[in-house]
Amino acid sequence: MTASFDLNLLSLSRIQGREQMTLPGLTALAPPRRVARGREDEILLVYLALSGNVSTHDYAQWTARLSQRFYRTPGALTSALGAAVDDLNRLLVERNLTLAGKSRPVVGRLILGALHGRQLTLAQVGPTHVFHLGLEGTRHFHDVQMAGRGLGLSQHIRPYFVRLDLQGGDRLVWCATMPAGWEGLLQAEESGKTSLATLRRKLLSFSDDDLNAVLVQVQNGQGRVHLLRPGQESVAPAEGTLAEVATLSGTMTPRASASEATAQPAASGAAPATSAAARSATAAPPAQGPTPPAVGAPRGRFVRPRVSGELPARVRQPTPRAQAAYRRAAQTLGQGRRWAERLRAALLRFLPRLLPAAGGQEARLPSSLMAFAAVAVPLVIVTLAAVIYFRYGTLIQYQENMQLAVAALQSGDQSGAPAQARRYWEMALYYVDRAERSHQTSDSRLLRQQAQARLDALDSIVRLEFRQALPEPLDKSVQVTRMAATTTDLYLLDATRGQVLRAFLTQMGYEIDPDFRCGAGVYAGYTVGRLIDLVALPKVNAFDATVLAVDSQGTLLYCAPNAEPRAVPLAVPKLGWHEVTAFTLDVDNRHLYVLDAPGSAVWMYSGEMLDFSSLPALFFGEQIPQNMPQALDLAVNGDDLYLLFQDGHVTACTLSHLDVQPTRCRDPLTMVDNRLQGKSGPTLTEAIFTSLTFAAPPDPSLYFLEPNAQAVYRFSPRAEGLLLQGQFRAEARFARQEFTAPASALAFSPERRLFLCVGNQVYYAADVP
Incomplete structure (x- = not known):
């Protein structure tokens, strides 16, 4: 498929009252000469915001790693995006564990996008925000429960995928953290009525807080991505006067000077808060056909900014199924503690009769027995907790991923466009893969066969x-x-x-x-x-x-x-x-x-x-x-x-x-x-x-x-x-x-x-x- 749109990316960054010309975590890369099957016509967009002590060199190295993993992963687009996210997350987790106690952990928020023709597929990791200002109004994509707390905090993360059908004149706003009031301002914007520079000035003047965001303009073109600097309102595709252009070379140039590296933390901290006026986020990727139903997605959760500090951990409201599992876990742990106390009391009553004290002194337990009890009781409790998690926690993850896979499969069946149906069926396979990491059942195998059979029919594949x-x-x-x-x-x-x-x-x-x-x-x-x-x-x-x-x-x-x-x-x-x-x-x-x-x-x-x-x-x-x-x-x-x-x-x-x-x-x-x-x-x-x-x-x-x-x-x-x-x-x-x-x-x-x-x-x- 030949791309028919150009994307103009304009950074919006302010630190301690000073506007920054670039964001080191923002880059666009075209396919290199050799790519895996399915990645030939996809342009990768990276918006990475990291907390902690991170240099421009680190940004360049880690965005390059994202690109390499993405373009080397064949198959479904969502699988390639997920593989790139998992690879960077493992790197940050290992770094944080290695440097624990020596430096602040690095926590990342990521929006990873792939432009393929008229479709833009985004993977959100962490409490990020995406606004799509289109002809049908403004849509807001933000789901903390789906996207998690961010990179570098856990071995297992789950990106939140969004698929957008672009039209000429659309605007996009990506935020690592969103200042209060931005949502109302963006909801009032009309697609194509405001230039990119004017929208940037509005957003800058609306808040005095530190800012970290990206503005995206969609215009007719030849499938290029232009990284603009403040002062460049737009770029005509035929002129070629670009700040930086993603070309077929596949190379990447750091977009911040060395002097900016130390002054650019890339993401200001954010405290968890809930906006009373916030509108609910969409819990599934948008499409021209029916969308998959939301599964366990909390509504109305947004982030207010702070002036400094690293990205905080969000407090996630558990689903009813998770709450029931936690109650069972608490009851079991309570029973375990009561059992351990009864055992300890019985030992205290029984052992003195076997070991009478000399000279009428009060009986005391041997130190070896007390040491054994000190080790055994916590070990029993931890074992019970692990059993409960592997019995109920992984089951919840399996069920949630299976529900998402079923929703994606049904949306693909109801879609009238083959390209859109393909994306949904690929997404169904992605969620089945995640579900089978914890459980493989006849239901998951059947769902995989159904999604794979639909994709095979599109590609004329005989197995x-x-x-x-x-x-x-x-x-x-x-x-x-x-x-x-x-x-x-x-x-x-x-x-x-x-x-x-x-x-x-x-x-x-x-x-x-x-x-x-x-x-x-x-x-x-x-x-x-x-x-x-x-x-x-x-x-x-x-x-x-x-x-x-x-x-x-x-x-x-x-x-x-x-x-x-x-x-x-x-x-x-x-x-x-x-x-x-x-x-x-x-x-x-x-x-x-x-x-x-x-x-x-x-x-x-x-x-x-x-x-x-x-x-x-x-x-x-x-x-x-x-x-x-x-x-x-x-x-x-x-x-x-x-x-x-x-x-x-x-x-x-x-x-x-x-x-x-x-x-x-x-x-x-x-x-x-x-x-x-x-x-x-x-x-x-x-x-x-x-x-x-x-x-x-x-x-x-x-x-x-x-x-x-x-x-x-x-x-x-x-x-x-x-x-x-x-x-x-x-x-x-x-x-x-x-x-x-x-x-x-x-x-x-x-x-x-x-x-x-x-x-x-x-x-x-x-x-x-």
Whole structure:
């Protein structure tokens, strides 16, 4: 999706009566060159306010850490935002524990946003405030119970997610702490009627307290974020006169000078208070369709500012369910204390009879027994408290997250817009993940399946039941880059040693053949280098081989179980070649195609019974595809040749057998994506492919491997291009447990078994549709 709005961010900061030009915790970052799947078109906005002794360098380091974790996390947007928040929270908690007693703890309030097209998704952590001044009026998002007290105080935090559908002329106000009266002022504002600079002056003049806030202006543009300084009212997208702009470089520059670092605490302290005139906060992300119902969200809680001091802990009003759990805990602890007192009294009465005092003196308990009682009684109480928490406290967390997940799932079902529905279903998965941290039940598994099935339908994903092919993982030094399969054998190319491994089918799966030999060496006077590609062979051929491999110099190696490999050098083309990078056979095994990417050539060898001893012909005519040195792989079906390039685009060339009609290429070939949110073009925005192959006849589909998603995409060659038919992936739970590394190779067997190599294990799925 192409973004259509620009965001202008203007800081509003005042410390001890002095206005500050910048906020060190405010930054905007565009996607770097390499990002995880799903993060390609999302601009990250960070508004971080920290208490304690924090320098500008710390701000820059921690905002950079947020960005790195966000852009390296694939999948749902809310999961990526949550992962970034969790990562920074762990860092601050560890810092506070390490420096306990030496310096004041650092407590953070965070608003983390991701701009994707017309939607802005925000994660609020701590008692922050977000105002959206839109065409439908002003909406206020603030929920202490959902967002918690802030970063650095607890190992477990839960961001409060808000999703906004932006319109040109909208205004946003983000506050780490909100001065009294701001809400009424902002509720009276009309969208688009007041400039950003005028709104800033109003807010500054309304209160003399220390301020820490951000003003955001939405205007039509090209998906850029401009960090303005006071005095810059707005930025026209075409002019480019920016204070700072988030560009595709993905780099971040500290936005405060060193002199400002010591004078900028970034967040003034705040005492918990309740505004009588405060309006209730929205307890679920807004949407154009129905919104999920509020679950346990207290109303009318806001923060009044203080002049100094660190961010205080908010007093959270427990939910009725939590109150009931606390009452049970108090009753149990009271019973425990009464039991301990009765035990102590009984011991005091009973033990003197066993240990009479000498000389008529009053009996006394031994010091060892008293020490034991001093340790045992608190230990019993703590144990009871822990049992109660793990029995009731985690259950409450589970129930609350499940209710939020159900609400998000229902909102997605009721939404008429696919993009909006996707966000809600992703949010449902996020809350199911949080619920299952404490309990995994049949209800949570069913809810996960329902949300995942809806997302899979949007993405045309077919889930396959994969299982391990090998009883034990391969050695860690093995790097599988290619695979080929027959009805009984599986061949793996180990790029580390440049050799082929064989696994044969047994009743328990596949087993590695330790005696199979097919690798670099000298055979009958011919030197074979490190093998770079392989193909499986039909049973009947002139060499009685089962697999054919090639090295970078064009020497073929025919291999079979219990047989000596046979080396046959290919005839060097008259023009010579630079380096063989890949090869393949056509469907009837009568032509061998050799890719010489550095030499910008594909050579075609003709032969019978897999004997390719003749001189080759250049496949291309006058038209040679561009960027041939970047070609990764090739596949052939009849007269059609398909080349895959590093950036994910494909070139298709059709061989001409007539002198009057040269071979023609379509470069690049259009990938037709008819999904609801799909976008046709030379590549798919969500995927970067690394290899392609045809399955066994009569299947005419072309299959591509997407390594990061461990997915196999299926395309159907058409006149208009490659039509996306769908993609194959493992069951979601299996993938989370087993697929912990990128996929490196794929293969199809004649009976429609799909093999994937992930890390050091090979997996297969049978009866692929």
